[in-house]
Each structure stands twice: as C-alpha cells, then as structure tokens.
Amino acid sequence: MKPKVCVLRTDGTNCDLETFAAFEKAGGDCRLVHINRLRNKEEKLADYQILAIPGGFSYGDDVHAGKILAVELTSFLQEQLVEFLAAGKPILGICNGFQVLVRTGILPDRKIGEVSAALVGNDSGRFECRWVTLFTENTPCIFTEGLAGKCLNLPVAHAEGKFYAGPETLKKIAGQVVFRYAGENGWPTQDYPLNPNGSLNAIAGLCDPTGLVLGLMPHPERFVEHTQHPNWRRRDFVGEPHGLAIFRNAVRYVKKA
C-alpha cells in the first residue's frame, strides 16, 4: 500500500505540484487538498498518513509569511491536527510550510497556539534565490534517517527565512536542529551568502522532539531529478538527487509503522 499524502494547498500555495511530484516519485499516493475542503469536511486529515505543507506565498504572505494560514489552521483545524500528531503521523513543511508550522506552534514544540520561534525577514532585506549547502545533524528526525553527517545541496527561495528565537529557546531546541547552512567543508556558517538569511545558529531546518515533524526553508522537492541541479553538467553524481531521500524516508517510515 502506498502511503496517502495530503499536499495542502490554499490561495497562494505555489510549490504544490512539485511537492506532489517528489512524493509520488518517492512512492507516495498524493492528493492536492485545498484547505476549503478540510474546513467544510469534504476531506479529513485522518484519511492521510503524511501531511505536506508546500512552499509558496499563502495569502500573499500578508502580515507575516505563513501567518494567515497559520491562523486559519489554528482556528479551524486544531482538533484534526492534534489528532494527526497524536497518531504519530509525519508532517513536512517546506519554506512557507515551515513558516506555517512555526507560526502554529507545531514547531518546535508540538503545541498548537504557542508560538516560541519565528522566521523573520532575511538580513539582506531581499528575496534570495540560490543554492546552499546544508549540514545534516544527528537527530531523531525520521525524514533524515541515514543522512546524519552528510551535506546536501538544495536551493532556497525566500524573503523571510531567518530563524529567530530567544536564547533559552535556542538552547532548548539544540537537539532538534536538523539542517544548518554550511560551507562546502560542512561547517555551519553565518557568512552571507552561504547562510542566505542570517539564521541564528545557521538553522535551516528543525524537527519536533519526536522527529515526526520537519520544517525547512530550502526546497528538497526542487532536487529530485539530476537536471534540476544548476551544475548537473559539471558533476559526476553518485547516488540520487539530494532532495529525494527526505520524501523517501517519510514514505518508508509510514510503510514500516
């Protein structure tokens, strides 16, 4: 049985089709589900094994990136989300999806309505579209099984991706940092543009304490084919495109569970 993946979309979601394609390639059985269908009960989250919140500009990223959708999820789908989390099902938030997960409070603490971190405007003051190197930390994150200690190349494309939290929170979540922006040698860095947004502690991606929820600013769904890499003509690839493992791991986890 292929795990059923709910690719959530709403006004302004725009990475839904490639996220869909990435999960399909990884062996998922995907549906594009507009939030209206969840709100009016035509669909329910409980029918899915994986929830993906793709990138884009939900509701124009008005007020704060992902905020309006976070308010909507918190107001109308809180019960369904709590149930989904309690059932031990994985949630992936990419770019805008990561912002939404942080703004609902699902990250870093699985506490809906309690916001303890933020993704704020890039230090450069600009939208940044470029490829970055990510160092993968050793965490309980189910999406990065087997990747700990490895570097991934993925693109970022965002204007509000600087991870920000108070010192206490940063300390508390140290073990939940899944990806850090790094130089080619793998060392985490604050140097622009290797760290494209000035994220504190070079945080590019974060999981919850159980490892079932992952949010990240870079776009793994944009590197599931070799030709998506900007320098695929230069490189001799060993193994598969770097983004694919994240989707494959989620599918594998559900199949195993």
Next chain:
Amino acid sequence: MIQEVRVMNRPEVPDPAGEETLFEIRQALGISSVKKIRTARVYRFEGIGEEDAHLLAQKLLAEDVFQIYTVNAPVIEGARAVVEVAYKPGVMNPEAASLMKAARDLGISSLQAADSSREYGFYGAGIIPGEIETVINRLLVNPTVEQVVKVKPATLIIKGQPGRTQTIPIREMDDGQLLELSRDKLFLNLEEMRTIQDYFRASGRDPTDCELETIAQTWSEHCVHKTFKARLIVNGEEKTPLLKRLQQATAEIDHPLVLSAFVDNSGVMEFYHGWAICGKVETHNSPSAIEPYGGAMTGSGGVFRDIMGTGQGARVIASTDMFCFAPPDTPREDIPPGCLHPHYLLRRVVAGVRDYGNRMGIPTNNGSVHFHRDFRAKPTVIVGAYGILPKDRCQKGKPRPGDLALVIGGRTGRDGIHGATFSSGEMTERTMEVNASAVQIGHPIEEKRMSDAILEAGAAGLIRAITDCGAGGFSSALGEMGAQTGVRVQLERAPLKYSGLKPWEIWVSESQERMVLAVAPENLERILEICRGFNVEATVLGEFTGDRRLVVTYQGETVCDLDMEFLHHGLPPRVMRACWQESAGEEPALALPEDWATLYCRVMGHLNVCSKEPIVRMYDHGVQGSNALPPYGGTAGDAPNDAVLLTPLDGRREAVVISHGLNPVLNQIDPYYGSLWAAAEAAANAVAAGADPRETVLIDNFIWPFPDEESLGALDRAVDACVDFARATGMPFISGKDSLSSTYRTKDLVLKIPPVLCVSAFGRLPDVTKTASADFKRASSILVLVGKRNPAEMGGSAYYELAGCLGKNLPRIDLQALPRVLAAVHRAIAAGKVLACHDISEGGLAACLAEMCFGGGVGARIDIPAGERPDFFLFNETAGCFVVELADGGGEDGGNAAEELFAGVPCLPIGATLPEQQIVVCQEGKELFRVDLNELKETWKKPMLKVFG
C-alpha cells in the same frame, strides 16, 4: 472609531526594511545625516473595539518572539522624525483582504474595513527637515499611488453615489470641439472623430459616454494596431502593411509545429506527448514610467493572463523580463520634468516583477537590462510569459449564441481607467497628473487562485472560450469575444471594489486579475462550484446573442448599443507616410589602446556588459522544479548562461528553451541591421544552450517612438529585417506586439526614446541532457570561434561607447551564413561534442570568454590571427557567433574535431583553456597582455552591486 495597531521589531532584532531604505538614501540620494532607520507596520481597523484590536495584535499582527506592539499609540521612540506612508484611498491594498479574512477566522465578526501602511523613524542628530522632505519625495512616496499620512483617517470605507450616464452632443460639434473631446481622454485623431460623428448622425442620436469610451478603446493604437495595419507609403512607394508582411512570412514558412499564430492571446507551438507550448511578450512602458512598482507588477500580471487565456486555458511555466533604462547614475538635472529617476525606476521595476512572479510561483529565468542615456524620459519595460496546455484544447475558443459571459477573479474599481488609450499617447508633463488613475498595484494571489480554478475548469471541459480582461477591461474583452455573435451585458451585476462608479467607468476599468469566460449554460453550476472551491469570485455578466450588437445595460437603462460591424470594422484605414534616410554618423578613427588590461576591465564594467546577478537572485527561477539551465551557473554560481531550459513535464526529459535579444543602440545607427542583430541574438542564445533552430519560433516586440515619418521609416526597416530573418532561418514569428508611444514631448523639448525591437525565441528539445551550458568545464580544452563576423564592424559597441563615439559601421549579420552556423552548433551540441558554448554579444569575444572563464574557474589563452586589429577582434559584437569548448583536438579518425564539426561554416580555432586564473591574449604567438580573472570579475560585478547592494 478606528483602532490603530503599530508593530515593530524589538530593538535587538535587525530591521531589514529600515536598513534597505538607509542604503538607498545613501546610494541614491547621497544623504549621510540619517544614521539609522527603524520601521513599523501600522494596521487600522474600522468597526471593532480596543479589546479586539489587542486580540488581533497578539494573535495575528505582532509576534512576541521578535516584535512589540501598541494600540492607538506611537511605537517608534526617540526618532528625529516619524513618517507614515500609505496607499492613497481607492488604491487597492492587497493586504486588506487578508486582514479581513484572518479577523473573521479569529471570530471577530464586526470588522468592516482594514488597512495597513508603514512608518519610518529617522535617527540622526544632524538631520535637517529638508532632507526628510527629499527622502519622502524621491524615495518613499510615489504620489501617483501613495501619500504621507498626517492625520488619522476618519473612515476606511470608500463610498460614493453611482454617477449617471451622460449623452455627448457629438453631432453638433465642430472640428475644434471634436479634438478637445479627444484630448487626454479618447486619444483619437480628427478623421476618426469625424467617423464617429458620422455614425451617430446616421443613427439619428448622440452617443453616451459609455459608447464613446467603447469606440475609443476599441480603436486605440494599443488594441487595434492602426500603424501596423496602415497602408504604408515609404519614400513615395506603397509597401505591404507591416503586420501583413510579418504574417505573410509566417504563412510562407508554414512551420509544421506551429498550432496558432497571431490569432490567440499568445502564439502556440506543438510540444510532445499531446502537449503544446505557448508564448507571449508584452510591454508595459507607460504605466511603469509613472508608477514603476505597480506598472511592472500589472505588466507581469497581464502577460500571465494572456497565457492563462490561450486556447481553453494554459498553465504559466515561465516569465521573462527585459528592461531599458537611463544609467542609474544619471544626474538628476538631466531627467526631464515629470519623469522619474532611473535609479528609482530600476529598483522599483525589479521589485514589481519580483513580487508578482515570485508570489504566483512563476519562475522568472530569462531577461536582460540595457542602459542608454536616451531612456531618461521613459523606460522600456518588456515582460514575457510562456505556458503549457493540452494540444486538443489549444485553439482559440468561439462563444456560441446562448453561452453565458462569466467574469471571474478580482473586483472592478476605478483602476487603470483609460489605460488602453493612455498608453497609446505620447508622454508629456501632464501625463503624471492626468493619468494617475491608469496605474494600480497588482494582486498576484488573486491571479494565482484564478489560475488554479481555470486549469481545473479547463481540464473538466467547461470553458468554451476565455480571454484576459486587460487593456480596455470588459469593453475590450466582451467586445472582442462577442464580435462574431453579439453580446448583451448587464453591467450592474459586476462586483465592485466600492460604490460610486459610473457605468462607463465599470465598463472600461482595467482592474487587474479578471478574466472573461464563455460558458455553456449547462456547465454554469459546475464551473461556479470550482471557483468557490478556490475562493474565486465568479459572476454571470450577460450572454452571447446572435444579433451582432454590443448592448450594455445598467439597471435597465441602455448605456451602450453599438453595431459590432461598425465597432470592429468602422475605423477608417490609415494611410501613413514614412521616409528613411541613412544616419549621418561617422566612423571614428581610434588609436590602438595602450593599457589593454584596464580597457578589458572597463568593457566588463560597462553597464550593458556587467553582471546582472543581484537582480536575478531576487527572482525565484527554480519554482515549479523545472529549471534545467539556470540564468547564472558555473562553479561559483555567478556566470551567465544564454537561455533557459525547462522540463515542464515532471520526471521527463523533453525541454522548452527560451531566449531573447535586443540592442537599442544599433537601431539608432540602422534599424535594419539593429533588428537583424536582435533576432540573431535571440536565435543564437537559444542555440548556444542546445536549441534546434528548426524547432524554434519567434515573438516580436516593437517599442518605437510616435510614428512620424522618420520613425515610421525606421519601423519599416525593422519589420523588413524581421521578415528577411524569418525567411532566411525558417523561424516564424507567431506572436507580437507593438507600442508606438516612446516619445516625450513638452513645449520646448521633444525626446525620442531609442527604438527597441526585442525578439524572443522559444522552442522544444527532445532531450534536455543533450544541451550545453556556458561555463568552461576544464583546463586544456580547445576553443573555437564559430560564426561569421567582420571585426571592423564596431559601430554601436560598448568599446566605441567607452571611447565616446557611436560609429556607423555596425555589425551586418550575414543571412546566408547564419542558418548554417546555427545548424552546425546545434548538431555539435546534440552530438555531445561540446563541453561549453556561449554566444557573443555586448562586450564581444572578450566578454564572452571572460564569462566562460568565471563559470569554469579556469583561465584561457587566445591567439589573434595576424593582420587583425586586436581591439576589434576582442570587442566586436556581431551576434550569431559562438565560442565553443571542445574536449580535445582529435576528431573521429584522428582528424581535427573542429573542422569535422563545423565543416562548411566560418570557424576559427582561437586558443585553449588554462589552469591559471588569467586570460592571456597573444597575437602571432607573441603575448599582447594578460589579465587576472579576479580583476575582471570584480569590475564586472560592481555596477549592479552599487545599485542593489
């Protein structure tokens, strides 16, 4: 009472918006007394109490982690000055709807209206009030759409009494009165005004304002292309009308892959596996000149809708942008009255294209920026879009009598009224004042959800016909769609942004993000349901009839009743005279340079050669996951490629290639060869990336001064060049647009903006892995120059401009040689023999080589043949020539690979790549000079870093 919430970042958190404004104040205005800027967002709510304002602040507006807020109190403290900048009332603030929605979601039901704006706090002991005024006037506020808020507004709700329809006594008017009626409003000439007068005299009644507006819009240059359709007398001899010449060439080529040319909202060619691809390129110069951010946004939005409105609906897969500005450091006193400074224009246009494309999720991945002093009165802003659609739904639909006219998307307001007629007129000092309403701020999310709905409705077969509500609004969309049938519209049904619009205003409003569909009555319910599912408003405005009349009623009153035949065929055909004289320019006699390395750097730092990477990094070129050749690549990700390659079908290798070419400077010398250059550049860019010239098609965009005899003579030559190019190469033009208003006129100043022909090319490729990028792949490769050029043809080059001259002897593309060159380069790449390929353009061979070195992280050594002038050889800019990196010298049977690959085409081995980070230039084996790559790269990157930081 209005509740105000102010939100700002905590003091220890950076404020990028403030820092960016500070950068601009220093760079663009040279003001150094401002030491720090902190910004705050201001939100206003009408209909709620203070308690709810606190709730909104906590749950929605301010995030405690990094922000603080106040309710009904200032938040910025200790600043020398605090300035609030807001959209003017009536300018749609896209954020307002989100505020309303989120408040509803939070259970606040009494909210009636919401708005948002930004406050700037200026810090610095030495700031003098005049400086703040300067910052406001030159940087923060564009009075077309924005204002400084000095007093808290009493209400946020815009109300008004609907105006009445008036009758205009045109039958009685003399010529002077007719012209007065036309001026600033209808933009028609006397003969056209008289034709309208005759029609109503014959009808025995006077027209309504709505009818006059409808005719003026339908007959505007923007909509009907009078000049391109005119009978043309060139130097005393009649020639085929311009448009017909282009269409005839396309018909003669009869390209087997072309599915639709010049008839739909974009041109369509066949792709693979039952899919088709389409392309459209538009200009948005006039709106961008007066409000660059909104103008560029709505330009992007409009061209995306052209794609969405092709066939029975296409998905937009790419966006392109080509701009021409005056240099960003042009002295302020050189900018004509009523015109905006190019530094501001450039930054704001880029921001507009960025925000529309990024938010809609359309990758912007091909473009260019050109600078020339003569664009100081009006920039050229060109935006293109490309789409994919099922082949069996790719033909323009036709409404049938009884079909319903459905408008979907945004609401109608007093936006963009007279956009079609305005953009057809010249720009004057009055333009900024009178036509302020012709610009609005775009709402990409509205368009995105509309696109989602259209794709679903199209896939369900519910769309009979679809078109964009662009220039001319409903009038244009319904008038054209119903031209063969007739249509009856009930205008009071149109959803409005606010009350108080006159019927004619609703009718010609160019409010963005709207489209009109023809839907069979039996499909109405299903399509409405799809629209609801995507939060898209959809309203039946009327129905298509069989009487070939355009009838518009407003609350029972007939406000327009015109014969479609008169409307679409009543325009008197123009006879236009053109004359052409060769430019009087002279060829300079330049001495050979002495300091070669410095010269090389200066050419690399020329505005038309330098890196544009800071712009590209702000565009999301990877969204949709389809990019297979990015705008900038190579080892450091900063070396330009020639074209974009996209794989729009998930997981498949079939690719779309997109490129373009333009060179306004050459058109000033000779528009024929300037235009050939543009077309050759577009084709060569595509081929350098691997395109097959036999499967590539073209799009034209003519941006020309107002067509007086001289400009029309130049236009005639440009069109001839396009036709000759198409015939010689077999690449047909399948879509095009002209904008003939690049003239700025005041009482004592007439400025003709340089004529621009932008040629875009797009095509298909069966296998994306058989393509090439421009970055050198390794040291010790062989370098070959492929293509025919005469190095002495230096006219219009960056090298000449740096020497202060234009020249006359410009590159004359050889149409005999070019097709063979393109075919040979394509064959070599497809055969996998080419490691890297880059086409020569501005900056010549020298710039081409440097960019390839930047990408590969390797150097190069080249040897200039005996007898060639080294400066001409290095800096000649003939398009259609390539530098090709080949793996080794060995051909199939031990022969020479270059000779085998490029047999029968002009081809010259010029050197090899080197492990050293240098370019070494020799002549006859003797070293002429060498220059470090770092040095070249730094000067090449500097100009745009200065503008964008």
